[in-house]
Amino acid sequence: MPQNITINSLVPFLENNLTxxxxxxFIGIDFGTSTTVVSMAYWEGKTIKVEPLRLNQKLKEGGIETSDLVPTVIAYLGGNNLLIGKGAADLKFELKKGKNVWYSFKMELGEDIGDKYFESIVLPKNWTTVISKNQLT
Structure with missing residues (x-):
């Protein structure tokens, strides 16, 4: 029989002390090496309900694919064309890793790894990196 997740089951000593x-x-992001998932958690009585969010991911051709699984891949196609997720993953082997497509970088975050991406295409100084609603909503 499945057990509901409750405050009591997670941290029983907080039952009377928790406001x-x-x-x-709450929004949680599971930033994985190959796949990222964004979930929403909310209260239903004393039970915590968790639902993965289905996110729109722009494809190379301009279409949109919606899924709760987002490949942890970023592709830069020049100008203001930045793909995140499925569209970028589809281009992994058409583009050059470290220059205009990036993946499997999670384990390197927060570490000084030197000039690993020295071939990376540098964005113009006046280009603002913004993930717009059309890219990831």
């Missing part, structure tokens, strides 16, 4: 807004919603 939580029952209308609160």
């Amino acid at each position: 939580v807004n029952p209308n609160a919603t």
Whole structure:
């Protein structure tokens, strides 16, 4: 029989000491080496409900694919054309890793690894990196 996740089951000693807004919603990001998942958690009584969010991912041809699984891949196609997720993953072997496509970089985050991406295409100084609603919503 499945057990519901409750405050009592997670941290029983907090039951009488915890003040939580029952209308609160939490967003969690599981930033994986190959796949990223974004989930929403919210209260339903004393039970925490968790749902993965289905995100729009722009494809190379301009279409959109919606999925709760987002490949942890970024591709830069020049100008303001930045793909994140499925569209970028489809280009992994058409583009050059470290120059205009990046993947499998999670384990290097937060470390000084020197000039690993020395061939990376540098964005113009006036280009603002923004993930717009059309790229990832």
